[in-house]
Amino acid sequence: MELKKLQKKAKIAVLCGIFVIVALILGGVVYAWHHTFAKKKPEEPSAPETTETEITSDETEEESSSSESEEETSSDTLPSESESTEETTAPSAPIEVKKIGTIKGDGYEGTKGTGKYNYGEALQKSLLFYELQRSGKLPENTRSNWRGDSCLNDGSDAGIDLTGGWFDAGDNVKFNLPMAYTASILGWSVYEDKDAYVESKQLDYALGNIRWANEYFIKCHPSEEKYFYQVGDGNADHGWWGPCECVEYQMNRPSYFVDAQNPGSAVTGETAASLAVCSILFKDIDPAFSETCLSHAKSLYAFADKYKSDAGYTAANGFYNSWSGFYDELSWAAVWLYRATGDASYLSKAKEYYPKANQDFNWSLCWDDVHIGAAVLLSQETGEKTYTQAVEKHLDFWTTGTASGERITYTPKGLAWLDSWGSLRYATTAAFVASVYSESDVCPSAKKDIYWDFAVNQAGYALGDTGRSFMIGFGENYPVHPHHRTAQGSYCDNMNEPGTSRHVLCGALVGGPDASDGYEDTVTNYNTNEVACDYNAGFTGLLAKLYTRYHGQTLTGFGAGEDVGEEYKVETSVNAGGSDFLEIKALTFNMTGWPARAPKALELRYYFTVPSGKTASDLSVSSSYGQDVASLTILAGDGNTACVQVLFKERSFYPGGQEEYKKEVQFRITGLPQDAATSASVALFEDGSLVFGQVPDGSGNVVTPAPTSPTQGPSDTTPAPTSPAPSGNGKVTVSIDYSMSGTGNSISGNMTIENTGSDAIDLGSLSVEYYFTNEKSGALTFECYHSAVSRKGGNYEALNSVKGEFSKIGPKKTGADTSCTISAFGSGKLDKGDKLIVQFSIHHNDWSDFNLSDDYSRSGADKIVIRSGGKIIYGTEPG
Secondary structure, three states: HHHHHHHHHHHHHHHHHHHHHHHHHHHHHOOOOOOOOOOOOOOOOOOOOOOOOOOOOHHHHHHHHHHHOOOOOOOOOOOOOOOOOOOOOEEEOOOOOOOOOOEEOEEEEEEOOOOOOOOOHHHHHHHHHHHHHHHHOOOOOOOOOOOEEEEOOHHHHHOOOOOOOOOOOOOEEEEEOOOOOOOHHHHHHHHOHHHHHHHHHOOOHHHHHHHHHHHHHOOOEEOEEEEEEEEHHHHHHHHOOOOHHHHHHHHHOOOEEEEOOOOOOHHHHHHHHHHHHHHHHOOOHHHHHHHHHHHHHHHHHHHHHHOOOOOOOOOOOOOOOOOOOOOOHHHHHHHHHHHHHHHHHHHHHHHHHHHOOOOOOOOOOOOOHHHHHHHHHHHHOOOOOOHHHHHHHHHHHHHOOOOOOOOOOEEOOOOEEEEOOOOOHHHHHHHHHHHOOOOOOOOHHHHHHHHHHHHHHHHHHOOOOOOOEEEEEOOOOOOOOOOOOHHHHHOOOOOOOOOOOOOOOOEEEOOOOOOOOOOOOOOOHHHEEEEHHHHHHHHHHHHHHHHHOOOOOOEEEEEOOOOOOOOOEEEEEOOOOOOEEEEEEEEEEEOOOOOOOOOOOEEEEEEEOOOOOOOOHOOOEEEEEOEEEEEEEEEEEEOOEEEEEEEEEEOOOOOOOOOHEEEEEEEEEOOOOHHHHHOOEEEEOOOOEEEEEOOOOOOOOOOOOOOOOOOOOOOOOOOEEEOOOOOEEOOOEEEEEOOOOOOOOOOEEEEEEEOOOOOOOHHHEEEEEEOOOOOOOOOOOEEEEEEEOOOOOOOEEEOOOOEEEEEEOOOOOOOOEEEEEEEOEEEEHHHHEEEEEEEEEEEEEOOOOOOOOOOHHHOOHOOOOEEEEEEEEEEEOOO
16 A cells, blocks of 8 residues: 555656646746847836935945055166066047036926026025035935045944935045034925925935935944944144045045033034934835834934033044034923924923023024024923014024124125124025025014015025125026135146136025125135035025915926046156167146045056067066156057056045155166157056057047136136235245135235245244234134145145244234234245145134224235244334
8 A cells, every 4th residue: 555655656656747747838838938028118217216225234344454555665666677578458448427407408497487586596506515525425316427436434433334424515534513404404405495495306306415414413323322423633734635435535524422421512513404304204204214214313302401511522623613502402302292293392491491502593503503493492392482582683684684784795786794704604694594485484574574585685696696606506697616625626636736626616696795795706705705504504494485476487407417528648758768678757736626536546658669570578667756656567569569558456446636646756667778768658547447548449439628727607707816915025925815804703814925035944943923903802713724835846745733823912002902823834835936825714712793994904014014033024013
């Protein structure tokens, strides 16, 4: 019986096996027929991405390890001789650039607007600005070909991944206090006017920007009572003028944190607000991410609330001090947490802390002071007079004037002008607050139109009412020289070279005019022409609010794509030669800007014809000088061609200064006569792709375009402002440009001292004395934003140790009761024809105003005193 059962099972198994084989054969036939004859289903177009892939810790460690392995010690000395009969490989095609839209687009879509300006396009461009400020590993759908990955090792000094976030302004530092403020204001705008973002098709972009910042904040908060609030040293960073993609090759980027021993309630409170808003916006879109944001928001708020101290928030001093304290952030964040959780205890805290916050009605909602924002939210939640009266007194100050007659200064052309540094960000943010409050149920009907009209008028000033737009890439006669390192695109650590920004920083709102509508579109003027993430925050909210009533079309085919300008070049010349040798000097230039980059593999080839009767193996190459050269070899080519191959060290060659962007190598080819140079050619390869020149057979020819200027507005014919004529005495000449006049909150100048004498000047013993009146006798701060020696021969050497010291003058002189001695210019010499450049600012610690018009040194450059070795070599002291 058992045997029969086994036989039966065996038959069944055989039949099953036959069935499976037949099925596989039939399946293969069907599969082949389907793929041969069946039509393919069209691929569905992908929706715009609203989220970015988070960099995992494993990926970060791999990147860090890779970067460490790539570092090599610089050397200018090469091996004396090298021979090779290796064959040259065919070059690849030039680097392809993916198709990206342009700032002009290729058409319009959406609802036509009824307002004076196209608020849809303005909103679209303002959001693009934040994509251009991104730090870290950029997503594939980045709408720019001139921005690249940057600062991929941020946080490595602390063993944590701190990549991501936004660069603050025209610099390359990540300051979390203004960044968190920016993200919370953008979030508030989407919370208020989501329909405007949906209708204009900008919601995905707005949420993508908000998420980008908040994912970074989550990385910055690794434990309950530890929060990293800054990456980058502000002073070191401001001493270098180069693109963000290369800053980590130029300097260390330290990370700074607050913890239980050294807390920072303002920055942690502001970050809690941003994360709370973000959790609300993503609750239905990505519940898991929303919950993560809320968890960190609660934890950070508890941290801020527990210690109520900014004792540990020190690295940002001089850049983003928390002048208003932390109670405004605690109140502001608590309201958002109440909205995110429904927990009434947060509303109670918001009401408790609000009266403890700074109550200046005559300022503006900004990165430092958010109490007016808290008042608007509390008025919406409670309707209580404490908050409605505070908001209305603030808005009355900005519009018709308060009951006591206090009113904002208005320029002749209609800008509500609060302060010289970033005047437009204050006006447009106050306008955003006015627009939100005017539409709330608690705003008195008699004031609704007043506040709304104010908002419309301030937006109009920014967008073109004066005959020029202050938003880059929008409207007529917009700025083209923003104070922004990456957009300006300098490759030699010099904000004046090139003379025109290489890129259009589309969507950025510049600082704006002075109290008389005076404005300079020049890269050196950071008061009028710097941009910043916080500048655009309230402005973006204002544009979205205006869109709700007036609408406006958006561009199709839109982005920050540009024609690629000149990025590399090679110059060769014959140093020496004879019947049996040829010595070549080759200068290679890395001026990359689409995007700026430090290649892992950069290869120079010098092609020549091998003399009759010889082969490449009969030749040798040697060198006594080469900058960052890894190897030097002769490679045999097809037929009678060969080349000298120069490999540069990994990541050593980048657009970051005179020594970094320009490399020289001198080599001698023994066995090759001098006349071979007449038919020689050069080619440069980046990571295997031809980027300059051509190979001998003409394949892969790279046409090097002339540098391109950014696309300008149709009527943009405003020339760059001219500097005053320098004053001199035969030893030195001095010229100085000031960024403001009349009344201002800083004495800010860009001073140039040129040695016109016959003797070199010792920089170590050189000092500059600037005389002025400190009317309010307030505490003073000196800041050197940039200083360098510009050599007559073309080199540009940054100085990072410049300092200023204040002394009282007694008795008081005409126009002077205080002097500032500027010194510490290093240990070198200022030779004849060399220029010392100092860009500085003197301001009160509380940023209160000076009367600039009566200052002694302001009356002329000859009233600035230059000393060398303690002796006056230029200028006159006050009498």
